[in-house]
Amino acid sequence: SVYGRIEDVDVKKAIRILAELGPQESCRQAFKTLGILTITSIYILHLVLYIDKLNLQTNEDFHKYNTRNSKNYVLPIQRTTLYGKNPSYNGRKLWNLLPTSIKQLKGRALKNELQDFLVSRPAYTLEEFISAREDDLRCNHVP
Template sequence: MLNKAEYWFSANHLYINRSKTEKIVFTLRQLGNIENPLSVKLLGVHMQPNLCWDTHIEHIAGKINKHVFLLRNLSTCVSQEVLRVAYFGLIHSLLNYAVLAWGHSAVRVRAFQLQRKAVRVVAHLNYTEPCEEAFRTLKILTFPSIFIYHCLLHARTNIEQIVRNNDVHQYNTRNANLLRVPYVRLQKNQNGINFWSHKFFNKLPDSIKNLPIPLFKSSIKDLLIQKVYFNTQSFLEDEEILSVPG
């Protein structure tokens, strides 16, 4: 495999540094005698051959736990506003990074648990107290809402290239103008960006869908902050969204 890649690079007048190059085969099957790494780090994202994200969440969990300890120490000597700023620099940046790739995988549960732990520190709550109102007061997106936000922004940014239902049939149905949600057979495929970004975008009222991108971003963020979704299904089942003005 590496030889083939090297041949392609050479044919295109590019050089591949073998000492800095790793190979990985993405598959859900056993490869027999073919050597495959447990994970490969690319641009700060730990990718596994079976498309799971356990290694990645372990990596950021270690960082978040250290940062929560730092926030707890800071909470005794700085204001809540300073703590909030520290949260965004230390915690939010980790949860936000490449979230479209891993935000709906099984590790999302642990990511949200770690986030709630951090938010309770910022809000001066103990570990048993509810933190829903703290998210709203501090204007912090829950981890599910971070994923929803980036999915919606992805769909809105690429709206001209996305297939709609009326592109594949001529029937004038009420769903004709909705984005076409791709058919998926495997759960792994359902965790992909196009599946969820299309489903989430279809949930929005036209008054928000048609906003210019800068206004779209601010409207979506305000909506998600007020709603405080603890899972993505709550967003899909929220009938009040349809009446939200743009």
């Protein structure tokens, strides 16, 4: 949305001031150094925490084998583009991209670990985060 883009620019401007960066310098490392989440990371954090509270079906509910995907949520069939934008669907998709070590946590521990994880990987868009995590999983760089 137009407003999301304006807020993102304002956040980057504030980060540049805090980190004493020039107008053309990248803010990505400054987000990490200052320990500040991007707007996208804040969205991911809240969406994942929301999904965790819903107690939806995981692969573990279908079988009791201890597989690496046992903590993943079952993704319902997406018949429309609109359903793909549903927070419940997107939250499950994002959860499934997280490292297993984070998926095993609950409550405050989940929030803290997820926040640290997101600070270490500043993403400016949801697509950027999803793409980077899919690449990590494909290459077995699953930190």
